[in-house]
Amino acid sequence: DGGITQSPKYLFRKEGQNVTLSCEQNLNHDAMYWYRQDPGQGLRLIYYSQIVNDFQKGDIAEGYSVSREKKESFPLTVTSAQKNPTAFYLCASSMGIAYTDTQYFGPGTRLTVL
Amino acid sequence: AQTVTQSQPEMSVQEAETVTLSCTYDTSENNYYLFWYKQPPSRQMILVIRQEAYKQQNATENRFSVNFQKAAKSFSLKISDSQLGDTAMYFCAFMLAYTGTASKLTFGTGTRLQVTL
Numbered sequence: 001d002g003g004i005t006q007s008p009k010y011l012f013r014k015e016g017q018n019v020t021l022s023c024e025q026n027l028n029h030d031a032m033y034w035y036r037q038d039p040g041q042g043l044r045l046i047y048y049s050q051i052v053n054d055f056q057k058g059d060i061a062e063g064y065s066v067s068r069e070k071k072e073s074f075p076l077t078v079t080s081a082q083k084n085p086t087a088f089y090l091c092a093s094s095m096g097i098a099y100t101d102t103q104y105f106g107p108g109t110r111l112t113v114l
Numbered sequence: 115a116q117t118v119t120q121s122q123p124e125m126s127v128q129e130a131e132t133v134t135l136s137c138t139y140d141t142s143e144n145n146y147y148l149f150w151y152k153q154p155p156s157r158q159m160i161l162v163i164r165q166e167a168y169k170q171q172n173a174t175e176n177r178f179s180v181n182f183q184k185a186a187k188s189f190s191l192k193i194s195d196s197q198l199g200d201t202a203m204y205f206c207a208f209m210l211a212y213t214g215t216a217s218k219l220t221f222g223t224g225t226r227l228q229v230t231l
Contacts, residue, residue: 031217042118042205042221043159058218090159094217101217102149105159 003027004106006091011111013078013085021076021109023091030096032074033103036060037088046089049074050096078111086113116141118208120222127196128230134181135191135225137206145211148182148189149219154202162204165189167211193227201229 004025013019023032031050035043045058049068063082068074074093078085088110092103117140127133139148150162165173165182172180177197181190193200206222 033218040223042207042223043219044221045218048218088157092159102161102164103217103219104161105151107156107158 004091004093004104006089006106006109008109009107011109013111013113015113016080018077018079019111021078021089021091021111023074023076023106024072025074025091025093025106026072027093027104028071029093029104030071031094032068033092033094034058034064034066034074034076035090035092037090037108043090046076085111087111116143116146116208116210116220118206118220118222120206120225122225123223124226124228126228126230127193129196129198131196132192132194133196133227135193135204135206135227137189137191137222139187139189139206139208141187141208141210143210147209147211147217148180149207149209150178150180150189150191151205151207151221152200152202153205153224154199159205163191196229198229198231200227202227 007022033048034046037043044060047066049055065077090108091106094103095101119138146167148165152160152162163175177194179192203224205224208220209217
């Protein structure tokens with residue numbers, strides 16, 4: 001089955017720790033995205049990547065980092081510099097820069113800071 | 115910058131009835147796309163329907179249809195014959211039509227829809 005997987009589903013972090021959220025897709029999509037969702041708010045863009053080895057900051061990139069070493073993978077690291085990391089994190093992908101195209105989402109990761 | 119506004123935080127509809135969710139947006143651009151996404155309790159974001167701004171015809175997908183009013187910058191979603199499985203959070207989203215850059219989405223704050231017996 002083609003799709004986007006995110007792991008883990010739930011993640012707990014102690015203050016001061018870095019954690020990495022996984023996002024993998026087998027849709028052969030070039031572009032990938034990370035969003036954050038807080039209660040009562042829509043999704044906000046953290047980072048996006050149009051192609052391997054390239055990524056750009058979104059609207060709320062502070063305290064986060066990403067890498068894109070493989071087309072299929074776009075991990076997000078939540079660093080200790082992120083002041084309020086408790087949120088629901090969604091990864092998405094789309095065909096890529098040659099298209100203005102629909103984004104498809106993974107099932108999400110719920111991050112809680114203890 | 116583009117903004118998307120959903121003015122109805124919560125709505126309720128009885129099973130088999132019709133409900134309309136509102137969305138307005140603000141942009142100075144002429145070429146763009148609009149989307150409705152559904153987020154059920156599982157929290158998976160699911161595409162419901164998509165509308166290209168250059169198309170005058172309103173998009174439809176089975177029981178879901180939109181009323182796209184470009185001049186008014188309005189994009190409402192109509193759900194006909196509502197089913198219990200339609201219970202979810204519904205998000206309106208906007209995307210500029212570019213080539214050469216990744217297609218970034220701007221979301222509204224969502225409308226929580228409850229379908230009741």
